[in-house]
Amino acid sequence: MVKRRNRKYCGDECRRLNNIERVMELYDAASSTGRVKEAMHWRRTMTDYLAERDGVKCGICRKRVDITLTSGTRGDPMGPSIDHVVPRSKGGTNDLANLRLTHWTCNNKRGNRGVAEQLSLIG
Numbered sequence: 001m002v003k004r005r006n007r008k009y010c011g012d013e014c015r016r017l018n019n020i021e022r023v024m025e026l027y028d029a030a031s032s033t034g035r036v037k038e039a040m041h042w043r044r045t046m047t048d049y050l051a052e053r054d055g056v057k058c059g060i061c062r063k064r065v066d067i068t069l070t071s072g073t074r075g076d077p078m079g080p081s082i083d084h085v086v087p088r089s090k091g092g093t094n095d096l097a098n099l100r101l102t103h104w105t106c107n108n109k110r111g112n113r114g115v116a117e118q119l120s121l122i123g
Helices: 012-032 036-054 104-110 115-122
Strands: 002-004 007-009 080-084 099-103
Touching: 012 036, 036 080, 036 099, 080 104, 099 104
Parallel strands: none
Antiparallel strands: 002 007, 080 099
């Protein structure tokens, strides 16, 4: 058992997963209430975590993602984005197992297609 800030975890990895799940909750809360700067901070934390967990390759096109770029409609189209493997509109959740790092453009093109439907995008 590892004790951090009056909480017990089975190890450092469990503590880390608990922390990143909390970051996702904070991101959702900030996004839904319009606190843009706060949401951007938590989104950056999630992007960094996914890049560390899975590497810096896009989950759709498999090319390198530069996580230092800004993304979105006013940012770089090859900037990082957080993709839901199973889209939320089709029952997907914000669970870490359902999230992956992608390029903003790839994620935007994919839309709410499921995993099988996205294969047509890459070949």
